[in-house]
Amino acid sequence: MASTNANLNPPLNTVHLDRWIPLYRAHALLYSTAILGLIYHRVTSIFTSPTFIDACLLSSLLLSELVLAFMWVCSQSFKWRPLDRQEFPERLPDRAGWPKLDVFVCTADPYKEPPIGVVSTALSALAFDYPAEKLSVYVSDDGGADVTLFAFMEGAKFARHWLPFCRENGVKVRSPEVFFASDGCGGGTEEEKLKTMYQTMKERVESVLEKGSVSPKLASSEEDQQIFKKWKEFSRNNHPSVIQVLVKSSKDRDITGQVMPNLIYFSREKRPNVPHHFKAGALNALLRASAVLTNAPMILTVDCDMYSTDPTSPQRALCYFLDPVASAKLAYVQFPQRFQGLNKSDIYGGELKHLYMINPRGMDGFGGPNYLGSNAFLARRALFDSSLEAGNGHDFIKPEMVIEMASGVAACNFESGTKWGDGIGFRYGSLSEDFHTGFRLQCEGWNSVFCDPPQLAFLGDAPKSLHDALSQCKRWTVGQFEVGFAHHSTLTFGVRKASLGLGLTYSHLAFWGIWCIPISTYALLPQLALVYSRPLFPKPSDPWFYLYGYLFGAAYIQDMVDFIYHKGTFRCWWSDQRMWLIRSITSFTFGSIQFISKQLNISSQGFNVTSKVMDDEQIKRYDEGVFDFGVDSPFFVILGTTALLNLCAFIVGIFRYSMVAEIFLAVFGITSCWPVYEAMLLRSDNGKMSERVKIRAFFAAGIVLAVGCVLFIV
Numbered sequence: 001m002a003s004t005n006a007n008l009n010p011p012l013n014t015v016h017l018d019r020w021i022p023l024y025r026a027h028a029l030l031y032s033t034a035i036l037g038l039i040y041h042r043v044t045s046i047f048t049s050p051t052f053i054d055a056c057l058l059s060s061l062l063l064s065e066l067v068l069a070f071m072w073v074c075s076q077s078f079k080w081r082p083l084d085r086q087e088f089p090e091r092l093p094d095r096a097g098w099p100k101l102d103v104f105v106c107t108a109d110p111y112k113e114p115p116i117g118v119v120s121t122a123l124s125a126l127a128f129d130y131p132a133e134k135l136s137v138y139v140s141d142d143g144g145a146d147v148t149l150f151a152f153m154e155g156a157k158f159a160r161h162w163l164p165f166c167r168e169n170g171v172k173v174r175s176p177e178v179f180f181a182s183d184g185c186g187g188g189t190e191e192e193k194l195k196t197m198y199q200t201m202k203e204r205v206e207s208v209l210e211k212g213s214v215s216p217k218l219a220s221s222e223e224d225q226q227i228f229k230k231w232k233e234f235s236r237n238n239h240p241s242v243i244q245v246l247v248k249s250s251k252d253r254d255i256t257g258q259v260m261p262n263l264i265y266f267s268r269e270k271r272p273n274v275p276h277h278f279k280a281g282a283l284n285a286l287l288r289a290s291a292v293l294t295n296a297p298m299i300l301t302v303d304c305d306m307y308s309t310d311p312t313s314p315q316r317a318l319c320y321f322l323d324p325v326a327s328a329k330l331a332y333v334q335f336p337q338r339f340q341g342l343n344k345s346d347i348y349g350g351e352l353k354h355l356y357m358i359n360p361r362g363m364d365g366f367g368g369p370n371y372l373g374s375n376a377f378l379a380r381r382a383l384f385d386s387s388l389e390a391g392n393g394h395d396f397i398k399p400e401m402v403i404e405m406a407s408g409v410a411a412c413n414f415e416s417g418t419k420w421g422d423g424i425g426f427r428y429g430s431l432s433e434d435f436h437t438g439f440r441l442q443c444e445g446w447n448s449v450f451c452d453p454p455q456l457a458f459l460g461d462a463p464k465s466l467h468d469a470l471s472q473c474k475r476w477t478v479g480q481f482e483v484g485f486a487h488h489s490t491l492t493f494g495v496r497k498a499s500l501g502l503g504l505t506y507s508h509l510a511f512w513g514i515w516c517i518p519i520s521t522y523a524l525l526p527q528l529a530l531v532y533s534r535p536l537f538p539k540p541s542d543p544w545f546y547l548y549g550y551l552f553g554a555a556y557i558q559d560m561v562d563f564i565y566h567k568g569t570f571r572c573w574w575s576d577q578r579m580w581l582i583r584s585i586t587s588f589t590f591g592s593i594q595f596i597s598k599q600l601n602i603s604s605q606g607f608n609v610t611s612k613v614m615d616d617e618q619i620k621r622y623d624e625g626v627f628d629f630g631v632d633s634p635f636f637v638i639l640g641t642t643a644l645l646n647l648c649a650f651i652v653g654i655f656r657y658s659m660v661a662e663i664f665l666a667v668f669g670i671t672s673c674w675p676v677y678e679a680m681l682l683r684s685d686n687g688k689m690s691e692r693v694k695i696r697a698f699f700a701a702g703i704v705l706a707v708g709c710v711l712f713i714v
């Protein structure tokens with residue numbers, strides 16, 4: 001299929017179906033027959049099992065296999081009709097016909113997200129190759145931090161030099177932080193001058209960050225001084241809305257006299273005891289405030305660490321928004337999230353290739369990818385009809401009045417009694433507001449597009465410590481469950497309102513967390529069976545043995561081929577699958593527990609922002625590909641326990657030849673747990689596992705063995 005657009009000749013974009021689809025489907029057919037065979041075998045062996053305990057043990061394996069089968073069925077829709085798209089920005093109409101663009105950069109904590117990094121991200125968007133009078137960059141500061149505002153005041157001054165420099169030298173990566181950390185572009189003395197300017201600004205910002213507040217002396221004007229004086233009474237969760245227009249397109253010029261885009265600092269009002277709904281709340285407040293100020297029909301959301309690496313990416317998005325057919329119900333154009341500085345084997349699977357590259361292509365075949373929170377161009381009208389809003393894009397006619405109006409809509413109680421967060425704007429009720437918002441939009445009949453051009457568009461930071469990576473995944477697990485188990489569930493509502501294919505893909509993501517059941521079972525039960533010599537799987541002489549072998553082998557091989565086909569390497573695939581196992585027994589397990597306690601009102605945890613700072617030693621370890629177990633975390637206790645049990649099973653059961661399947665699982669467990677043994681027994685650096693964690697792991701392993709003894713022997 002090559003669907004071209006009849007109205008436009010030549011088209012702005014084209015779509016092709018993946019050429020391997022027949023192969024995927026043939027394999028799916030074969031594999032599903034094998035799954036049915038396995039379930040049949042399990043059920044019959046349960047009914048013919050000699051004792052009640054045997055029946056229970058086999059039933060728990062059956063439960064695990066049913067979960068795996070459910071996840072497999074859902075995942076098939078990613079493979080059913082993946083799409084490849086191509087855009088032709090050179091065919092876009094004249095710039096005069098382009099819509100306005102508002103960019104939202106979110107930050108939440110100056111100590112976890114260094115302000116200078118946020119400024120660099122914002123500058124990379126400010127320097128987009130886009131008509132300056134149509135572009136506005138907003139930074140949403142949920143940390144309500146004066147140092148962030150200070151950093152942006154400095155950044156605004158720097159931008160006057162930076163934008164023309166990028167334009168004149170054809171710079172691609174327009175984040176100054178990244179540009180100056182690299183070799184630059186051979187821009188001569190001008191480049192040297194800018195580098196010094198940037199370094200000075202960075203040092204000023206960092207010294208303010210160290211001091212903890214901006215002394216009014218640092219402010220460059222009387223007016224700015226007044227602003228920082230007010231901050232004395234502000235705290236993170238108790239302050240009025242602050243809106244500062246730092247660069248004003250209608251008035252400010254860069255050093256070459258050219259028009260500049262708007263740059264606006266924004267921090268919504270926050271009060272204790274008024275729920276603020278984390279990032280979704282911030283985006284909604286900004287959605288309203290920006291409607292008053294600039295009201296661009298196209299919005300780009302980026303996380304503070306996701307800078308642009310291609311100044312022309314808005315033009316790619318336009319290839320869909322200006323296409324009369326594709327744009328009719330288009331809610332967003334999603335670019336992939338890619339990450340910088342991953343080590344060679346990507347030990348923590350930070351690339352998340354399935355999540356950010358493979359799955360969205362698959363969802364595109366059914367109406368579009370989920371919204372990934374960052375790197376997405378959204379149609380404002382899909383989020384809310386801004387013509388209803390007071391103000392409505394005043395282009396700064398009466399500055400004081402307009403700012404007052406914008407502050408009014410950013411008030412913390414503005415939303416009470418309205419449909420904001422439920423039907424309008426970014427959706428509340430899930431810690432994964434991006435997942436929830438995309439899902440609901442698609443259920444309402446909106447489409448999306450996955451735009452993955454050969455030229456990288458955005459680059460960001462992935463967690464580079466094991467604990468951070470697992471905590472982030474735990475938050476996602478809770479957030480996705482909140483969508484999966486909601487009244488408007490992905491499985492029921494999604495399948496009905498969006499489509500079967502899309503409903504299943506969303507369900508696959510929403511129910512990730514239940515992978516903890518099969519993986520934990522497979523990581524413990526066959527190993528106990530091996531220790532106590534009580535087979536759970538068929539012997540190699542039994543033909544059913546080969547069915548299990550096929551199911552395991554084919555799943556792994558398909559995953560590996562898929563990974564490598566999508567520009568991966570074998571080593572990275574190995575890390576990716578190992579991290580999936582690690583996440584399953586840690587993040588998914590704790591996430592599930594947290595979700596349940598939240599439902600039962602026992603406890604609830606908010607949005608724990610991922611830290612974007614690390615100390616030098618941590619960075620060195622990461623770069624060398626060495627795992628970091630250096631914090632006391634319950635995640636590591638579970639990992640230690642699992643590693644010990646697999647080792648123990650292997651040592652005790654190595655000669656039980658009739659239990660080949662169980663021995664294989666133990667060996668597989670040991671191979672996957674190798675970094676855990678190193679951290680427990682062989683290492684002496686600060687990233688090793690602490691004594692406390694080790695003792696707990698040994699203790700827990702002992703308890704599991706004792707329980708196993710009761711189950712298998714008594």
Ligand SMILES: O=c1ccn([C@@H]2O[C@H](COP(=O)(O)OP(=O)(O)O[C@H]3O[C@H](CO)[C@@H](O)[C@H](O)[C@H]3O)[C@@H](O)[C@H]2O)c(=O)[nH]1
Nearest residue numbers: 106107108142278279282303304372373374432607609610
């Ligand atoms: O109360 C909050 C919490 C977070 N953020 C911002 O949200 C973004 C994402 O936060 P981060 O801690 O980096 O979360 P990640 O898990 O890395 O982010 C992924 O997952 C989030 C949902 O869980 C999405 O919002 C993100 O776009 C997606 O990249 C950052 O820019 C934060 O500043 C806020 O603005 N307010």
Ligand SMILES: [Mn+2]
Nearest residue numbers: 303305461610
């Ligand atoms: Mn992030």
